[in-house]
Amino acid sequence: MRLWPRSPGNLLLAIVLACLVWYANALDRRERVSERQLDTALTLVNVPADTVVISEVPRFLSLRVRGPLSRLRALDPAQTGVVIDLRGATEGEHEFPVETRNVIVPPGVEVLAVSPPQVPLRLERIGHRRVPIRPRLSGRPAAGMTVGAVRVEPAITVVSGPRLQLQRLQAVPTDTVNVDGADANVDVVVAVRSPQPLMRIVEPLTVRVIAEIVPAPAGVRKGDRR
Secondary structure: OOOOOOOHHHHHHHHHHHHHHHHHHHHHHHOOEEEEEEEEEEEEEOOOOOEEEOOOOOOEEEEEEEEEHHHHHHOOHHHOEEEEEOOOOOOEEEEEEOOHHHEEOOOOOEEEEEEOOEEEEEEEEEEEEEEEEEEEEEOOOOOOEEEEEEEEEOOEEEEEEEHHHHHHOOOEEEEEEEOOOOOOOEEEEEEEOOOOOOOEEEEOOEEEEEEEEEEOOHHHHOOOOO
């Protein structure tokens, strides 16, 4: 029977590592146990593909942690985090509990409490809707001239966004078209802009705006700038 291991070096290394781990744990046990309060980032994962969070998401949550004094002093908030899993969440208002299992902390640090203990979130289904495009103009034409008819080609765009917000949407704007000092028709291609951060322009992304510059009526010309 073979009593001596095949790799004495590996056995010796394993013994040394075990001793170091034991010594480190012993130091932690002898060190003063302390508590610390810190802010940590919140991350939402597995948001259903057909929904979007429309409520304000808190950037940070407050953690109360406990552990050896040296570890807490060296603890960087970037090493911590709270993760809330939205898998299976449906449209509507929800209160998602924040449990210690949702919190990421380094080994040797214990989570005592999370504040707030619940995160309220509202989810809405993502929809699509065709809405009119409203051109934006700036400036005044040349003296004796005024803006006549304004056309947009095409005049309709498809917008994607939260279902209820889309229902209230009346029109979407374009980038500003400058007619300052113009004495002839202004014909430009400009981008269509989303009116809200959670809305997205699907198509078209750009449109043609034609602003007719025509002679101002006699009563209006008197008020023109010189």
